[in-house]
Amino acid sequence: MIVTVLGPIEAGELGVTDAHDHLFLRSPALKGQELDDLGKAVEEVGNAARGGLQAIVEVTPIGLGRRPAKLRAVAQATGVHLIGATGYHRDAHYEEGHWVRDAPVELLAKRILLDLQWGMHPDDWLTQAPLDAARAGVIKAGASYQRISALEERRLIAAAIGSRETGAPILVHTEIGTCGHEIVDLLTRERVKPNRIILAHLDRNLDLDLHREIADRGVWLEYDTPGRIKYRPDSELLDFIDAMVETGHHGAILLGLDLGRRDYFRAYGGGPGLTYLMDNFVPRLRKRLGFPADEMILVDNPSDAFLWLPDAT
Ligand SMILES: [Zn+2]
Numbered sequence: 001m002i003v004t005v006l007g008p009i010e011a012g013e014l015g016v017t018d019a020h021d022h023l024f025l026r027s028p029a030l031k032g033q034e035l036d037d038l039g040k041a042v043e044e045v046g047n048a049a050r051g052g053l054q055a056i057v058e059v060t061p062i063g064l065g066r067r068p069a070k071l072r073a074v075a076q077a078t079g080v081h082l083i084g085a086t087g088y089h090r091d092a093h094y095e096e097g098h099w100v101r102d103a104p105v106e107l108l109a110k111r112i113l114l115d116l117q118w119g120m121h122p123d124d125w126l127t128q129a130p131l132d133a134a135r136a137g138v139i140k141a142g143a144s145y146q147r148i149s150a151l152e153e154r155r156l157i158a159a160a161i162g163s164r165e166t167g168a169p170i171l172v173h174t175e176i177g178t179c180g181h182e183i184v185d186l187l188t189r190e191r192v193k194p195n196r197i198i199l200a201h202l203d204r205n206l207d208l209d210l211h212r213e214i215a216d217r218g219v220w221l222e223y224d225t226p227g228r229i230k231y232r233p234d235s236e237l238l239d240f241i242d243a244m245v246e247t248g249h250h251g252a253i254l255l256g257l258d259l260g261r262r263d264y265f266r267a268y269g270g271g272p273g274l275t276y277l278m279d280n281f282v283p284r285l286r287k288r289l290g291f292p293a294d295e296m297i298l299v300d301n302p303s304d305a306f307l308w309l310p311d312a313t
Pocket residue numbers: 020021022059258260
């Protein structure tokens with residue numbers, strides 16, 4: 001099953017999926033960019049749904065303003081499947097003294113398992129009993145630019161424990177697409193199967209040889225910056241996906257937008273907004289590929305990647 005905030009669904013029910021986004025988020029690394037407004041989230045998701053989007057993986061992890069009850073409300077209001085996240089981000093998102101920095105692996109893993117098996121806990125759970133039953137469907141982890149810090153390694157090991165015990169996938173933030181191989185090395189050393197590993201933001205480093213190599217290890221490659229023109233024009237990403245298709249590597253690709261800032265949402269006065277994937281990028285992708293590889297990338301791949309595989313270890 002795939003675990004959404006409204007409960008488990010069959011893999012075939014997921015549909016066209018944005019594999020990486022944020023509807024609620026608050027981080028010391030993103031001051032002034034807080035996402036917390038339920039009405040604005042409903043507006044963005046509703047508009048994206050009219051363009052054909054059917055599911056969103058909302059990967060805001062523990063300690064960063066995750067809002068499980070609001071996620072349920074958005075899913076109910078829009079009919080879009082929402083997959084919530086447990087786990088932890090890279091170091092930059094936790095201030096000195098945050099409990100996530102000091103917690104031992106056992107506690108980090110316990111929090112992950114509670115979120116996956118019982119429901120996502122409010123961020124102040126250490127003092128308040130959990131009230132919400134929305135379960136997390138994916139485990140987030142993160143690494144820094146060109147390195148995995150000691151604390152990030154501890155959190156990756158906790159993520160591995162969560163995945164081994166449940167079969168849930170682990171979605172790992174890479175900083176500017178670096179450390180892909182190192183992250184896969186660490187997680188497979190911790191007995192996580194490659195098909196349980198999703199590497200996010202790899203399109204920040206469009207190195208074709210590297211991507212093919214990583215894809216050949218059996219992990220998922222997530223491209224989640226379409227429309228981020230400050231990084232590069234979309235045409236470069238389209239060329240790159242085309243080249244991955246040429247060697248048959250599109251079976252490893254997931255797409256998302258990762259709009260983790262107010263500046264990126266129409267409802268907050270910014271752009272490109274959550275409609276961008278289906279209204280702007282995917283039509284160009286379809287034209288470019290000339291065959292329904294986009295269906296594989298948008299529907300088949302996410303339904304495999306986010307399916308829990310309890311027997312995977
Ligand atoms: Zn993100």
